[in-house]
Amino acid sequence: GVFLLLTSVVPLPEQPVVALYGKDVTLNCSFSHASPFNLSDLSVFWQLTDTKRNVHGYWEGHDQLVDQAESFANRTSLFPAQLGMGNVSLLLSRVVVADEGSYTCFVKVQDYGSAALLLQVAATYSKPVVTLEPESNLRPGDEVALTCVAYGGYPEAGVIWQDGAGRNLTDNITTSVVANEEGLFTLTSILRVVLEPNSTYSCQLINPLLGEEGNAFVTITGQNIAFPPVALWVTVGLAVCLLVLLIALAAVCRRKIKESCEEARREGTGNGRGGKQERWLCTYITTVLYVLTIHW
Numbered sequence: 001g002v003f004l005l006l007t008s009v010v011p012l013p014e015q016p017v018v019a020l021y022g023k024d025v026t027l028n029c030s031f032s033h034a035s036p037f038n039l040s041d042l043s044v045f046w047q048l049t050d051t052k053r054n055v056h057g058y059w060e061g062h063d064q065l066v067d068q069a070e071s072f073a074n075r076t077s078l079f080p081a082q083l084g085m086g087n088v089s090l091l092l093s094r095v096v097v098a099d100e101g102s103y104t105c106f107v108k109v110q111d112y113g114s115a116a117l118l119l120q121v122a123a124t125y126s127k128p129v130v131t132l133e134p135e136s137n138l139r140p141g142d143e144v145a146l147t148c149v150a151y152g153g154y155p156e157a158g159v160i161w162q163d164g165a166g167r168n169l170t171d172n173i174t175t176s177v178v179a180n181e182e183g184l185f186t187l188t189s190i191l192r193v194v195l196e197p198n199s200t201y202s203c204q205l206i207n208p209l210l211g212e213e214g215n216a217f218v219t220i221t222g223q224n225i226a227f228p229p230v231a232l233w234v235t236v237g238l239a240v241c242l243l244v245l246l247i248a249l250a251a252v253c254r255r256k257i258k259e260s261c262e263e264a265r266r267e268g269t270g271n272g273r274g275g276k277q278e279r280w281l282c283t284y285i286t287t288v289l290y291v292l293t294i295h296w
């Protein structure tokens with residue numbers, strides 16, 4: 001018989017193949033064959049190791065895709081020119097998160113052989129954004145929440161929070177991930193700190209497959225802390241007092257003017273034209289004051 005030695009050509013057998021989300025990846029599989037062989041004697045069968053679902057088939061000289069799992073439709077191909085050289089690597093296009101897993105490559109010429117490899121999917125996160133909550137009315141000594149958000153990445157990233165001096169902050173950090181329909185993560189990390197003026201906090205993402213990714217930082221300057229709640233309440237209180245004072249003043253004025261008007265009216269009854277003018281003025285002023293009071 002013919003000795004068929006099958007190897008999945010990755011640097012180390014256990015080292016997974018990392019594919020970038022949305023890109024193409026080649027799953028290496030090749031065998032050495034002692035003598036040239038006829039392609040119509042070659043059978044290749046790519047399968048998901050765990051579920052035994054069919055990824056790609058080839059025998060009798062052409063691709064056999066009738067039993068192919070639907071999730072792989074139109075996304076797989078062998079390299080026809082390479083088959084005769086014992087290279088039965090699989091090209092997987094437009095990688096999605098669900099492609100992650102172990103793949104087995106079966107080959108038959110006269111003998112059988114098989115090898116498996118692990119595919120891992122990686123996607124880069126968006127540049128993180130750090131926000132401060134609450135955003136204003138801050139005082140030194142307040143506890144604030146710094147939220148770092150990045151999305152569209154895979155797999156779950158580690159988060160390192162550091163202060164301005166580059167010290168790792170490890171207390172009071174809550175990190176959570178939520179997957180979207182494509183399986184990509186939105187990562188939210190919340191750091192609670194006691195506020196000090198003029199301090200910097202940075203949020204750094206570490207993707208386990210891609211290494212360091214984006215980082216973001218926020219600097220809390222004196223400006224965020226310029227308008228503490230006490231000052232705000234004092235301002236509001238003063239405004240209310242002023243308003244009350246104005247209304248009272250208006251009421252008093254109105255009564256006083258009304259009184260003097262009545263007096264003028266009484267005196268003016270015999271005085272003809274001059275009295276008429278005075279009376280008209282009084283009515284006018286009283287009305288204006290009345291309207292003003294109502295509006296206030």
Ligand SMILES: *[C@@H]1O[C@H](CO)[C@@H](O)[C@H](O)[C@H]1NC(C)=O
Pocket residue numbers: 009010011017018026027028
């Ligand atoms: C497949 O094999 C080729 C040649 O041996 C190598 O250059 C390439 O990096 C391998 N691909 C993967 C995903 O391991």
Ligand SMILES: *[C@@H]1O[C@H](CO)[C@@H](O)[C@H](O)[C@H]1NC(C)=O
Pocket residue numbers: 038039040
């Ligand atoms: C390969 O096999 C087919 C069918 O068995 C045969 O018709 C063909 O001549 C063979 N080709 C070679 C190069 O041996």
Ligand SMILES: *[C@@H]1O[C@H](CO)[C@@H](O)[C@H](O)[C@H]1NC(C)=O
Pocket residue numbers: 070073074
């Ligand atoms: C695969 O391609 C064929 C032909 O272009 C198309 O009819 C079919 O809908 C595609 N299948 C999927 C799952 O995209």
Ligand SMILES: *[C@@H]1O[C@H](CO)[C@@H](O)[C@H](O)[C@H]1NC(C)=O
Pocket residue numbers: 009026028030079082087088089
């Ligand atoms: C198999 O063919 C693919 C595509 O040409 C190539 O990338 C890969 O390096 C080949 N593998 C070997 C072991 O030659």
Ligand SMILES: *[C@@H]1O[C@H](CO)[C@@H](O)[C@H](O)[C@H]1NC(C)=O
Pocket residue numbers: 160166167168
């Ligand atoms: C902070 O933690 C990261 C990851 O654990 C580490 O790589 C880094 O050296 C640490 N930095 C300091 C200053 O401790």
Ligand SMILES: *[C@@H]1O[C@H](CO)[C@@H](O)[C@H](O)[C@H]1NC(C)=O
Pocket residue numbers: 171172192193194
């Ligand atoms: C963590 O939170 C606790 C309770 O809110 C607080 O006492 C402690 O000072 C915080 N630690 C840091 C490093 O902010």
Ligand SMILES: *[C@@H]1O[C@H](CO)[C@@H](O)[C@H](O)[C@H]1NC(C)=O
Pocket residue numbers: 198222
């Ligand atoms: C804040 O820090 C910067 C640089 O460390 C310094 O130049 C500035 O004077 C500081 N401001 C305050 C209000 O402490």
